[in-house]
Amino acid sequence: MFDLKKNIKAETVDKAIKHLAENPDAKLIAGGTDVLIKLRQGKSEYCELVDIHDIDELKFIRIDDDKSIVIGSGMVFSKIIESDIIKKHIPMLCEAAESLGGPQVRNMATIGGNICNGVTSADSASSLFTLNAILILKGEDGTREIPISDFYLGPGRVDLKKCEVLTAFKITHDNYQGYFGHYYKYAMRDAMDIATIGCAVCLKTKNGILKDYRIAYGVAGPVPMRCRETEKTVINKKVSKDLLDEIAKTVEKDVNPRTSWRASREFRINIIKELSKRATKKALKRAGEKF
Amino acid sequence: MTSHGFREITFSINGKEKKLHIDVRKSLLEVLREQLGLTSVKQGCAVGECGACSVLVDDVLIDSCIFLAVWAHGKKVRTVEGEAKNRKLSKVQQAYVDEGAVQCGFCTPGFIMATTSFVEKHKGEKKTREEIRKDHAGNLCRCTGYQNILKAVEKCINSDLVK
Ligand SMILES: Cc1cc2nc3c(=O)[nH]c(=O)nc-3n(C[C@H](O)[C@H](O)[C@H](O)COP(=O)(O)OP(=O)(O)OC[C@H]3O[C@@H](n4cnc5c(N)ncnc54)[C@H](O)[C@@H]3O)c2cc1C
Ligand code: FES
Ligand code: FES
Numbered sequence: 001m002f003d004l005k006k007n008i009k010a011e012t013v014d015k016a017i018k019h020l021a022e023n024p025d026a027k028l029i030a031g032g033t034d035v036l037i038k039l040r041q042g043k044s045e046y047c048e049l050v051d052i053h054d055i056d057e058l059k060f061i062r063i064d065d066d067k068s069i070v071i072g073s074g075m076v077f078s079k080i081i082e083s084d085i086i087k088k089h090i091p092m093l094c095e096a097a098e099s100l101g102g103p104q105v106r107n108m109a110t111i112g113g114n115i116c117n118g119v120t121s122a123d124s125a126s127s128l129f130t131l132n133a134i135l136i137l138k139g140e141d142g143t144r145e146i147p148i149s150d151f152y153l154g155p156g157r158v159d160l161k162k163c164e165v166l167t168a169f170k171i172t173h174d175n176y177q178g179y180f181g182h183y184y185k186y187a188m189r190d191a192m193d194i195a196t197i198g199c200a201v202c203l204k205t206k207n208g209i210l211k212d213y214r215i216a217y218g219v220a221g222p223v224p225m226r227c228r229e230t231e232k233t234v235i236n237k238k239v240s241k242d243l244l245d246e247i248a249k250t251v252e253k254d255v256n257p258r259t260s261w262r263a264s265r266e267f268r269i270n271i272i273k274e275l276s277k278r279a280t281k282k283a284l285k286r287a288g289e290k291f
Numbered sequence: 292m293t294s295h296g297f298r299e300i301t302f303s304i305n306g307k308e309k310k311l312h313i314d315v316r317k318s319l320l321e322v323l324r325e326q327l328g329l330t331s332v333k334q335g336c337a338v339g340e341c342g343a344c345s346v347l348v349d350d351v352l353i354d355s356c357i358f359l360a361v362w363a364h365g366k367k368v369r370t371v372e373g374e375a376k377n378r379k380l381s382k383v384q385q386a387y388v389d390e391g392a393v394q395c396g397f398c399t400p401g402f403i404m405a406t407t408s409f410v411e412k413h414k415g416e417k418k419t420r421e422e423i424r425k426d427h428a429g430n431l432c433r434c435t436g437y438q439n440i441l442k443a444v445e446k447c448i449n450s451d452l453v454k
Contacts, residue, residue, distance in 0.1 A: 001314070001316045001317055001318070001321060002317075002318065002359075003316070004295070004315065004316045005295060006295050007295060007315045007316070007359070007361065009361070029359075032357055032358070032359065033339060033357060036318075036339075036357040036359070037338050037339065037357065040337060040338055040357075051359075051361075053359070053362055054362065078351075101339075101429070102342070102428040102429025102430075103352055103405065103408075103427075103428065103429045104339065104342060104345060104352050104353050104354045104405075104429040105354070105429060107351050107352055107353055108353055108354070108357070108358070190428075191425065191428030191429075192340065192428055192429065
C-alpha cells in the first residue's frame with residue numbers, strides 16, 4: 001500500500017491545474033514510475049497526488065502546420081518508439097527511449113515525467129537538449145513556452161511554477177530538418193540501468209564541413225547539459241578523424257561530473273570523451289559523411 | 292469523486308467484468324492478490340525492477356506493483372490465471388513446460404505474461420535472441436540461468452512462423 005493521503009483524479013489539464021491550486025501540497029503523478037518508487041521509499045512529499053495518468057489530451061504526437069513536431073507530455077516511451085513521425089524525423093529520440101528501463105517501465109514512463117523529475121540521468125533529456133526542444137507549460141495564467149535548457153534549475157529542481165502542468169514538447173522544423181543525431185548510453189548493464197553517462201549528438205553537414213554541431217550529456221554535471229565551448233570550437237570545421245579527437249579533448253573543459261558509488265569522476269570523464277567520438281561518428285555516418 | 296478512502300472501479304479481469312470497492316492507496320498487485328485471490332501475481336521487489344508482478348492491462352505489459360489499482364478502471368486486465376483455456380495451457384505456458392524453463396517458479400507467471408505480450412505483439416515476425424533478451428529485460432530469474440526461458444520464447448515465435 002502506498003502512504004497516500006489524497007489521490008485526486010483529474011479528467012482534463014484544466015481540472016488538474018484547479019486541483020493543484022486547491023491542494024497546495026499536492027504533486028502530479030503521470031506514469032508513476034518515479035513517484036510511486038519515492039512513496040515506497042517513504043518520502044512524504046508525494047503523499048498528496050493529482051492524477052493525470054488517464055488524461056487523453058496529453059497523449060499525442062503530431063506535426064503542426066509550421067512543421068513543428070509536438071509530443072504530448074503523457075506519451076509513454078514505448079509509444080514514442082513506435083511513432084512513425086519520431087522514427088522518420090528524430091530517430092535519436094527512439095534510441096533514447098529504447099535505452100530506458102525495461103519493457104514494463106517503457107510502457108508506463110512518460111516523457112513529461114522524465115523531464116519534470118529534474119534528474120541528470122534522464123535518458124530523454126540530452127537528446128531533447130540537442131534538438132532545442134521547447135516545453136509548453138499550462139498554469140492558472142495560461143500557457144507559456146520555455147527552452148529546455150532554461151527549465152533545469154538544479155538537481156531535482158525544474159522551473160515548474162505553482163499549479164503548472166507540462167503539456168507538450170515542441171521541436172521546430174529548423175531544429176530537426178537536415179539534422180542527423182545519435183544517443184549513446186553507457187551504463188553498467190545493457191538494460192534496466194541508470195546511465196553512467198548519456199551522450200546525444202545532433203549535427204548538420206555540407207560538403208564535408210560541420211555546419212552545425214550540438215552535443216549534450218546526462219550525468220556529466222548536476223543537470224543535463226549542452227557543451228557550448230566544444231560546439232563553438234568545431235562548427236565550420238572540416239569533418240575528419242582529427243576533428244573527433246579535438247571534440248573529445250575540448251569536451252572535457254565543458255563538463256563537471258562527480259564521483260558517486262556508480263563511478264568516479266575520472267572514469268566518467270574518460271567515458272565522456274570516448275562517447276563524444278562514438279556518438280559524433282555515428283551521427284556523421286547517418287549524415288552520409290565518409291572520412 | 293472522492294480523493295481518498297475507497298473508490299468503485301469496474302474492469303475486466305481475465306475476461307470477466309468485475310465491480311470492486313478499492314482503497315485508492317492500493318497497487319493493482321495488492322488488489323489482484325488480496326481481493327481477487329489471483330496469487331500468480333508475485334511481489335518480488337515492489338519497485339519495478341524484477342517483473343514478478345507483470346500483468347497485461349489492455350494487452351500492455353506493466354509491473355502491477357507500481358500501478359495504482361484505480362488506473363485499472365474501465366480496462367481489461369490479464370493474469371496467468373486466465374491464460375489457460377478449457378483446461379488447456381496457452382501456447383506460451385506449454386512452451387515453458389516443454390523447455391523446462393521453470394525451477395522454483397516464482398518468476399514464471401511474470402515471465403509468461405512478458406512472453407505472451409512479446410509473442411502477441413510480434414506475431415509472424417522473426418526475432419533474434421538479442422531482441423528476445425531485450426524484450427524480457429524487465430524480468431529477473433534467480434534459478435534458471437535464462438537459457439531455457441530463451442528456448443521457450445523461441446519455440447513460441449517459431450511455432451507462429453510455421454502456422
Ligand atoms: C525500474 C525502473 C527503471 C528506470 N530506468 C530508467 C532509465 O533507464 N532511464 C531514465 O531516464 N529513467 C529511468 N527510470 C525513471 C522513470 O521511469 C522515468 O524518469 C520516467 O520517465 C518518469 O515518468 P513518469 O510518467 O513515470 O513520472 P511520474 O513518476 O509520474 O512523475 C515524475 C515527476 O514528474 C512530475 N510530473 C510528471 N508529469 C508531469 C507533467 N505533465 N507536468 C509537470 N510535472 C509532471 C511529477 O510530479 C514527478 O515529480 C526508471 C524507473 C524504474 C522504476
Ligand atoms: S514486484 Fe513488481 S517489479 Fe518486482
Ligand atoms: S525459476 Fe526461480 S526465479 Fe525463475
